[in-house]
Each structure stands twice: as structure tokens, then as C-alpha cells.
Amino acid sequence: MSYIHETISNLKNTSPAQAEFYQAVEEVLDSLAPILESNKHYQQQAIIQRLVEPERQIMFRVPWVDDEGNIQVNKGYRVEFNSALGPYKGGLRFHPSVNASIIKFLGFEQIFKNALTGLPIGGGKGGSNFDAKGKSDGEIMRFCQSFMNELYRHIGPTTDVPAGDIGVGAREIGYMFGQYKRLTGRYEGVFTGKSLLWGGSLVRKEATGYGVVYFAENMLSVKQESLKDKKCLISGSGNVAIYAIEKLYQLGATPITCSDSTGTIYHESGIDLALLKELKEGSRSSLIGYLEEYKEAQFIPIDDYPKDGHAVWRFSADAAFPCATQNELTLADAQALIENGCQLVSEGANMPSTQDAINTFIEAKISYGPGKAANAGGVATSQLEMAQNSSMQTWSFEQVDQRLQEIMKNIFQTAHKTSIEFGQPGNLVLGANIAGFKRVADAMLEQGVV
Ligand code: NDP
Secondary structure, eight states: OHHHHHHHHHHHHHSOSOHHHHHHHHHHHHHHHHHHHHOHHHHHTTHHHHHTSOSEEEEEEEEEEOTTSOEEEEEEEEEEEEOSSSSEEEEEEEOTTOOHHHHHHHHHHHHHHHHHTTSSOEEEEEEEOOOOTTOOHHHHHHHHHHHHHHHGGGOBTTTEEEEOBTTBOHHHHHHHHHHHHHHHOOOOOOOSSOOGGGTOOTTHHHHHHHHHHHHHHHHHHTTTOOSTTOEEEEEOOSHHHHHHHHHHHHTTOEEOEEEOSSEEEEOTTOOOHHHHHHHHSSSOOOGGGGGGTOTTSEEEEGGGSOTTSOGGGGSOOSEEEEOSOTTOBOHHHHHHHHHTTOOEEEOOSSSOBOHHHHHHHHHHTOEEEOHHHHTTHHHHHHHHHHHHHHHTOOOOHHHHHHHHHHHHHHHHHHHHHHHHHTTOTTOHHHHHHHHHHHHHHHHHHHTOOO
């Protein structure tokens, strides 16, 4: 459709040099053609043009003092993308690769993901190019406090509720919440992913990883299959990867790989989850330490990865769970997965597969769960945390896990049903994008030109 191309070309002119953001927008807009053609009012009301422009983008300086007394300066971001369905909701990412393009792609994806959960949450994302690696606890605290000195005026329990993402876990949330409380004098649910000691929800830590695996089970159930006895490849070794591995074991599957920014571990008999947690939760040491316990495991350093992709996807397995970062699964990786018999990909990370890798999965008709559907369990459980905070209740692990399973099933069914309705049964990219879009777009129509 020419006006989709026009929108993208206009975006490239008005928001230059944001490759990841264009990639995310193109992926969504490409699959919206059928609904835009059949519902002209979306076009008449310029819904697409409004959707791709964030309601508000905040960029700020984050100065802090390191342990040697030197002044360091980082960039801070919060993109409040769309509030048609509720307060902006989405994590904060602290990683040296963070820039405006990355935060905007994540915020854009978040709109549709949050809409798909069926919960009352809008889309936003934020972060900083701060590199936590090698920093002392004191440095991390001072950085988080400085970050909050600016962000506090833009967030609130009914306006914008951040959470964690890469490089932001319970420790960082604690420091940011402490500073928010000091600056505002208010103790309120302005963050999710909080510690269980002061307002966090059970299962939030596990939710994204568990959810990705629940989503995979739902995809397999339509083929009368399950994850039991399946060999699985996982990338990443952070929050999402660890709890995806945990749930895979609980369901009788065998996760045989994990990875980090230094390389990939392959362990044929199954990744030792306790050892992985010891190496990565808290201390974040390199995965090479895994070999000290398991001589038979293999470590492939990133310098030895294939030129056209990543070592982790070159092993033979039944299913793949990308849980590290964006664009970590290329066309060549996708082809290798399929050649080696992989029948399912469920994405824990945001936009981990490149567009040509996605096309390869769809053409091969394997079960493919795009991140905005498959990893929505984290944000959904964040909303359950908000609900517990505002009603001053605490739900049990089983209650929250039960809700998480229902939400993941609903997301799958909504995307699946929509793919059938629009003539491409099983294409969950199309199903998730159209279903998420419809909910946000209809709310925008009813709220007028704002
Ligand atoms: P963590 O910081 O806990 O872990 C990230 C993992 O990915 C680490 O193993 C890290 O390696 C690795 N990694 C990060 N960047 C790179 C890179 N450029 N190259 C290679 N490896 C890399 O983050 P999460 O587990 O929370 O997030 C992982 C993905 O899941 C992200 O895409 C995030 O947006 C997405 N996500 C997370 C949610 C959540 O609830 N946490 C919710 C929905 C999506 P190392 O240890 O060496 O740093």
C-alpha cells in the first residue's frame, strides 16, 4: 500500500538514522495491509501516522561520580509512545548499545505487546547507554539516583510505570525507587519488578521466561504435540533465558545451549541451571566459567562465530528460544535451524530475528511465536503487580502463575484466531500485529485526535 510506504519514507526523513526503529515499524506495517484496506476509517483518521510518532520523547543528561572521583556523563531516555489503553508501561534498559533508535523500536513494539495482553496498559520504554559491567555497587547506586533525579518528574502510578530490561534488575529498581520516594515523598507503585520485600509480585522475576515457554506449549498444542523430550536451543543467560530454561526442565524438555556477550555454551546432556544461576544472577561473570565444572561442555567464543550469524543456532534441536537481544538470529541462522530439524521458535527477546529470518520461518511453516506475543508474560505480570499494589493485596505464587498461563493462552488464541480470520492460518506475526493494532487503533479512534 502506497501510504504505508509513504509513512515509512516520511519517518526516515523526520527521524533520521534509526535503523532498528524502522525495522520494527516496517515489520508491523507490512502485516497491517489487510486490515487497513478493509477499514478505511483508520486511514482517514491518520492512525498509522499517529501511531509511529511517540506522544512524548524525553532525553536527558545523567551525570554521576565514579569511585575515583571522576565525573561521568551518560544519556538517559524515556519514550512515552502511546497511552490509548492505559499508563505508559515498558522497561528501562541499561546497556552501552542503547540509543534513541533502540529505545524507540522497543517502545513501538511495546504498544502492540501490551495491547495483546488485553490489560489496560499503554506502551513506553526507556534506558541509558550506561554500562554496568565492572562498576561497583556504589557506582551503580549513584548512577541510578542521578537517572531518577530527572526521570521522577515524568513517571507516576497512573501516568508511566517503568520496569526492568537488559541491565536493570531488582537491585537497580530498588535504587531508582528509593530515589523516587526521596524526591517525591510518596510510596507508590511507580515501578514493577520490585523486590518481594517491598511491593513486588511473586512470579514477576520468572514471568517472561516462563511465559515464552507457555506460549511455545500453546503453539505445539494445536499440532497435538508438547515440549516433553524436545531438545531446545536458548540464547542469552540473563533473566529471560534462565527462567525459560527452568520452565523447559519443568515441562520435560532439555535445554542444551545458552549464551552471553562473550560466547555460547553447548552442553549435550542439558545446561546445569543451578550453575548458570550461580554464574549469571548477581555476579554476571562470563559463561566460560561453566567449563570449570563441565569439561565435556563446549564454549564457542564470539570471535569464532560464523561470519553470517551466531554459533548458538547452528546446533541440531527441535525448538529455539532467542532470549538475549535484537537481531541475534539472522537469515543464515534461520536456514541452519530449519535444515537441522527445528520445528518451533518462541522469542523471549525483543525483535531477536531479522526480517529475512522471520520470512524464512513463515515460509517453512514452522511454529513461530514473535516476541511481542511470546514474551508478553513479563509485562502482563507487571500489570498484575500494579493491581496488587493498588489494592494493597499480595497474591500467592500459584495464583499469579495461573493468571500468567491464562494470559499466555489468550494471547496465543487471539493471534491464532486473527491469523485465520485474515486468511493466513498460523502466521502469528500477522495475527499478533493485527490483533494488537486493532485494540489500540479503536481506542485511539474513540479518544479523538490527540
Ligand atoms: P538481562 O540483562 O538479564 O540478560 C541479557 C542477556 O543477553 C545476558 O546474557 C547478556 O550477556 C546477553 N546480551 C545482551 N546484549 C547482548 C549482545 N549485544 N550480544 C550478546 N549477548 C547479549 O536481560 P533480560 O533477560 O531481561 O532481557 C533479554 C531480552 O528479553 C531483551 O531483548 C529484553 O528486551 C527482552 N525482554 C525482557 C523482559 C523482562 O521481563 N526482563 C520482558 C520482555 C522482553 P551478558 O551477561 O554478557 O551481559
